[in-house]
Amino acid sequence: xxxxxxxxxxxxxxxxxxxxxxxxxxxxxxxxxxxxxxxxxxxxxxxxxxxxxxxxxxxxxxxxxxxxxxxxxxxxxxxxxxxxxxxxxxxxxxxxxxxxxxxxxxxxxxxxxxxxxxxxxxxxxxxxxxxxxxxxxxxxxxxxxxxxxxxxxxxxxxxxxxxxxxxxxxxxxxxxxxxxxxxxxxxxxxxxxxxxxxxxxxxxxxxxxxxxxxxxxxxxxxxxxxxxxxxxxxxxxxxxxxxxxxxxxxxxxxxxxxxxxxxxxxxxxxxxxxxxxxxxxxxxxxxxxxxxxxxxxxxxxxxxxxxxxxxxxxxxxxxxxxxxxxxxxxxxxxxxxxxxxxxxxxxxxxxxxxxxxxxxxxxxxxxxxxxxxxxxxxxxxxxxxxxxxxxxxxxxxxxxxxxxxxxxxxxxxxxxxxxxxxxxxxxxxxxxxxxxxxxxxxxxxxxxxxxxxxxxxxxxxxxxxxxxx
Amino acid sequence: xxxxxxxxxxxxxxxxxxxxxxxxxxxxxxxxxxxxxxxxxxxxxxxxxxxxxxxxxxxxxxxxxxxxxxxxxxxxxxxxxxxxxxxxxxxxxxxxxxxxxxxxxxxxxxxxxxxxxxxxxxxxxxxxxxxxxxxxxxxxxxxxxxxxxxxxxxxxxxxxxxxxxxxxxxxxxxxxxxxxxxxxxxxxxxxxxxxxxxxxxxxxxxxxxxxxxxxxxxxxxxxxxxxxxxxxxxxxxxxxxxxxxxxxxxxxxxxxxxxxxxxxxxxxxxxxxxxxxxxxxxxxxxxxxxxxxxxxxxxxxxxxxxxxxxxxxxxxxxxxxxxxxxxxxxxxxxxxxxxxxxxxxxxxxxxxxxxxxxxxxxxxxxxxxxxxxxxxxxxxxxxxxxxxxxxxxxxxxxxxxxxxxxxxxxxxxxxxxxxxxxxxxxxxxxxxxxxxxxxx
Numbered sequence: 001x002x003x004x005x006x007x008x009x010x011x012x013x014x015x016x017x018x019x020x021x022x023x024x025x026x027x028x029x030x031x032x033x034x035x036x037x038x039x040x041x042x043x044x045x046x047x048x049x050x051x052x053x054x055x056x057x058x059x060x061x062x063x064x065x066x067x068x069x070x071x072x073x074x075x076x077x078x079x080x081x082x083x084x085x086x087x088x089x090x091x092x093x094x095x096x097x098x099x100x101x102x103x104x105x106x107x108x109x110x111x112x113x114x115x116x117x118x119x120x121x122x123x124x125x126x127x128x129x130x131x132x133x134x135x136x137x138x139x140x141x142x143x144x145x146x147x148x149x150x151x152x153x154x155x156x157x158x159x160x161x162x163x164x165x166x167x168x169x170x171x172x173x174x175x176x177x178x179x180x181x182x183x184x185x186x187x188x189x190x191x192x193x194x195x196x197x198x199x200x201x202x203x204x205x206x207x208x209x210x211x212x213x214x215x216x217x218x219x220x221x222x223x224x225x226x227x228x229x230x231x232x233x234x235x236x237x238x239x240x241x242x243x244x245x246x247x248x249x250x251x252x253x254x255x256x257x258x259x260x261x262x263x264x265x266x267x268x269x270x271x272x273x274x275x276x277x278x279x280x281x282x283x284x285x286x287x288x289x290x291x292x293x294x295x296x297x298x299x300x301x302x303x304x305x306x307x308x309x310x311x312x313x314x315x316x317x318x319x320x321x322x323x324x325x326x327x328x329x330x331x332x333x334x335x336x337x338x339x340x341x342x343x344x345x346x347x348x349x350x351x352x353x354x355x356x357x358x359x360x361x362x363x364x365x366x367x368x369x370x371x372x373x374x375x376x377x378x379x380x381x382x383x384x385x386x387x388x389x390x391x392x393x394x395x396x397x398x399x400x401x402x403x404x405x406x407x408x409x410x411x412x413x414x415x416x417x418x419x420x421x422x423x424x425x426x427x428x429x430x431x432x433x434x435x436x437x438x439x440x441x442x443x444x445x446x447x448x449x450x451x452x453x454x455x456x457x458x459x460x461x462x463x464x465x466x467x468x469x
Numbered sequence: 470x471x472x473x474x475x476x477x478x479x480x481x482x483x484x485x486x487x488x489x490x491x492x493x494x495x496x497x498x499x500x501x502x503x504x505x506x507x508x509x510x511x512x513x514x515x516x517x518x519x520x521x522x523x524x525x526x527x528x529x530x531x532x533x534x535x536x537x538x539x540x541x542x543x544x545x546x547x548x549x550x551x552x553x554x555x556x557x558x559x560x561x562x563x564x565x566x567x568x569x570x571x572x573x574x575x576x577x578x579x580x581x582x583x584x585x586x587x588x589x590x591x592x593x594x595x596x597x598x599x600x601x602x603x604x605x606x607x608x609x610x611x612x613x614x615x616x617x618x619x620x621x622x623x624x625x626x627x628x629x630x631x632x633x634x635x636x637x638x639x640x641x642x643x644x645x646x647x648x649x650x651x652x653x654x655x656x657x658x659x660x661x662x663x664x665x666x667x668x669x670x671x672x673x674x675x676x677x678x679x680x681x682x683x684x685x686x687x688x689x690x691x692x693x694x695x696x697x698x699x700x701x702x703x704x705x706x707x708x709x710x711x712x713x714x715x716x717x718x719x720x721x722x723x724x725x726x727x728x729x730x731x732x733x734x735x736x737x738x739x740x741x742x743x744x745x746x747x748x749x750x751x752x753x754x755x756x757x758x759x760x761x762x763x764x765x766x767x768x769x770x771x772x773x774x775x776x777x778x779x780x781x782x783x784x785x786x787x788x789x790x791x792x793x794x795x796x797x798x799x800x801x802x803x804x805x806x807x808x809x810x811x812x813x814x815x816x817x818x819x820x821x822x823x824x825x826x827x828x829x830x831x832x833x834x835x836x837x838x839x840x841x842x843x844x845x846x847x848x849x850x851x852x853x854x855x856x857x858x859x860x861x862x863x864x865x866x867x868x869x870x871x872x873x874x875x876x877x878x879x880x881x882x883x884x885x886x887x888x889x890x891x892x893x894x895x896x897x898x899x900x901x902x903x904x905x906x907x908x909x
Contacts, residue, residue, distance in 0.1 A: 005575065009586075019815065020813035021821075021822075026825055028825075028832040028896065029832065031827060034850065037717060038718060039718050040722065042816050043590040043819070046812055047815040047817065057805075063576040064562060064573070065561065065573040066562070067560075068561070068564045069560075072564075074569075087558065094529075094530030094535060096740055097535045097538075098535070098739060098740065098741040099538050099546065101542060102534075107533050107741065108532040110741050112532065123513055135743070135744070136602060136798060138797040146645050174785075175788070175790060177790060178790040180645045184789075184790050227500050257507050261507060279565065281802055282801035283602075283798045283800040283802065284744035301637045302606070303602070304543070304635070304637070308743040309741040309743055310743065311743075321519070322474075323514055324511045325515065326475070326516055332495075336477075336482070340485045343489050356500060383570060388570065388573065389569075394786070408474070440572050445572055448572075448777045449769070457763070457765050459585050459596050460589045461582070461583070
């Protein structure tokens with residue numbers, strides 16, 4: 001990316017009468033949409049020639065930072081390298097040109113691919129069946145909870161509407177439960193960040209007959225493996241509930257442990273995290289849901305066709321490229337990278353839970369709080385040094401959370417350079433705190449006024465023009 | 470352990486393990502109880518070189534048949550300008566994530582703002598969100614939004630002329646979300662105004678969902694629908710095929726409160742069902758009830774115009790179980806697809822493509838009717854898709870077409886066939902198709 005703002009909007013490059021397209025002539029004769037059915041005014045879309053459009057979006061891309069630009073240690077998002085060959089394969093016309101309602105005998109290759117991918121995911125997770133209908137992680141969570149709700153309904157267990165989540169859970173967990181008509185109860189974390197089994201026992205004896213499921217990630221949002229997982233699963237199963245595995249943190253488990261073996265009944269996978277498909281600026285993802293044998297009949301229809309097939313093609317290409325030999329190295333290398341950063345920085349950043357982590361870990365801001373430099377400031381200063389910031393202010397367990405996830409693709413040199421910069425920022429916080437507090441300085445724009453945007457929302461070009469006049 | 474995606478040399482590993490203070494990689498997992506450690510080999514194929522991976526997928530691809538497409542039912546074979554897939558491979562777009570750090574994400578934030586502006590223009594609505602997964606889930610989100618906005622009312626009316634796939638997705642969400650879905654009857658291929666009014670009169674209705682053009686391509690007359698809804702404090706929700714709005718009366722003009730639908734018709738390849746992009750637009754009044762990401766204009770501390778994710782107080786990461794939806798990200802890259810498409814096609818091109826599709830469909834329809842073997846099921850205006858009854862044997866029709874590389878349409882109940890034409894279908898192709906049909 002470059003550090004000068006390219007601030008244009010495509011509308012500002014438009015000139016009446018310009019064209020960026022060419023279409024065949026109409027050889028069909030005089031068929032015209034009757035005036036009574038037509039819109040009164042044409043949509044005020046931009047009018048630009050092709051080169052103007054190409055330059056505009058190319059210039060916009062230069063104000064963006066991606067994994068291909070530099071290190072992107074965004075915790076809980078698993079920002080891996082997205083292999084180029086996967087892009088090439090997904091673009092094959094034999095996939096691109098398939099209508100979702102083509103007769104089965106004309107899409108045998110696509111169907112075979114889905115079956116092969118499903119088998120691979122079953123093997124990697126220890127579950128029995130997958131549906132690919134969910135379009136994203138949050139959609140997968142919702143689908144998984146629907147499976148659970150359908151299961152209890154089928155047994156006439158209509159009162160089972162409570163879902164237990166750890167207090168460190170991602171916001172989508174409670175939101176998905178609410179959309180599914182379920183109610184959240186939080187189970188406490190212990191000082192070390194893992195589920196408080198005693199509190200869980202209390203909840204189970206208090207309302208065991210109402211528990212639909214327990215929803216958790218393992219490792220949890222602090223990157224810590226829940227060692228009591230067999231006990232937790234037994235507690236929930238004994239009171240008639242099911243175990244839901246949020247696949248957000250599946251990456252470190254490749255080569256180490258399978259959700260099915262941990263006692264989970266239902267899970268989703270974020271193909272765009274663990275299986276390296278591009279995040280695309282926030283989608284499209286894919287959130288396949290896996291279930292234990294016997295639960296497949298409860299899989300709901302949450303989308304009409306075969307899910308985000310293009311994303312699935314990429315994920316399968318990734319699995320085949322790595323093969324059984326290298327897939328099992330993913331988790332260990334991601335875990336090693338995270339622990340390496342953690343150990344190299346814990347003398348200057350506050351590490352609330354000092355133990356071996358999995359693929360990610362959380363600092364609670366700088367160790368030296370006297371400078372007034374916050375996690376936000378550290379994150380913004382990292383941008384000056386050419387890094388994407390870690391996830392900040394999540395999880396909510398700490399005030400100054402700084403959540404770092406390096407992934408297995410990063411070299412020791414990259415990690416060393418990042419560690420050096422993080423130390424330098426800690427030093428700057430002492431010697432020149434203003435420099436850090438006013439960061440970033442070298443990015444295309446400085447810190448933005450969030451309050452203005454929310455107080456006086458301007459979300460379209462038309463509103464912008466009206467507002468300026 | 471080195472592999473093309475893993476840079477760790479033996480020397481690196483040793484140095485890193487020593488920093489961490491352990492002597493083997495396995496020790497990283499010492500906290501996992503041995504009973505649940507996975508120590509087998511995954512039953513997966515052995516690693517493949519890039520050459521082998523390509524070959525394998527090419528073989529899979531060859532087992533699919535690319536057909537000249539007359540199928541629609543929500544997914545259309547429109548033309549994709551060459552510019553789009555190439556620009557989308559700009560890895561600064563492709564390999565970034567949600568623009569949380571506005572300072573290094575102005576590229577994404579700019580195009581989302583453009584996308585919102587274009588979709589609001591196209592639908593004739595005030596505002597748009599940053600996009601959703603697809604048209605069916607966007608409709609489900611609109612349904613839940615209406616219920617949330619309508620306080621204690623939990624009935625939603627859905628026209629019988631809504632696409633059956635969309636309806637199934639609505640049914641799924643409604644079951645779990647505690648929404649009562651009631652069907653507004655169809656009459657002569659269009660939504661019955663009488664049925665709507667009778668159901669509204671029963672009360673408790675939070676929203677009404679209709680489709681334009683409807684499931685079988687008919688352009689319905691929704692005059693008076695919005696007023697009827699608003700009289701009963703129900704939101705009027707219209708699901709439209711995005712590309713057709715270049716020409717058709719907009720949801721805004723029909724008085725809709727929420728406009729939703731799929732953006733696939735805006736140049737996105739069919740790709741066996743996805744990824745596509747859902748759009749959701751609404752009136753300004755409803756902005757704080759709208760699910761999904763929204764990008765807004767602001768300024769930075771250097772006085773420059775800048776764009777940022779805004780109104781986040783509605784969203785799951787802040788509101789948790791009280792959020793307006795569980796939606797986390799948008800469908801960003803596909804929103805970029807649509808934005809580049811609309812930038813290239815512009816005001817004129819989008820209209821031209823829609824008119825070509827309209828003309829092609831009407832031309833094909835006339836030719837089919839002239840054979841005497843096809844009859845229009847409904848005598849209603851249609852856009853680029855129409856429902857015909859075929860007097861002959863449908864199996865034979867499909868197999869003859871397939872042998873000639875043609876997908877004749879979407880097979881519906883009762884010997885009916887739903888056919889769609891886009892600007893991609895040439896007159897020659899249509900003549901060839903007719904020749905096959907006449908030869909059966």
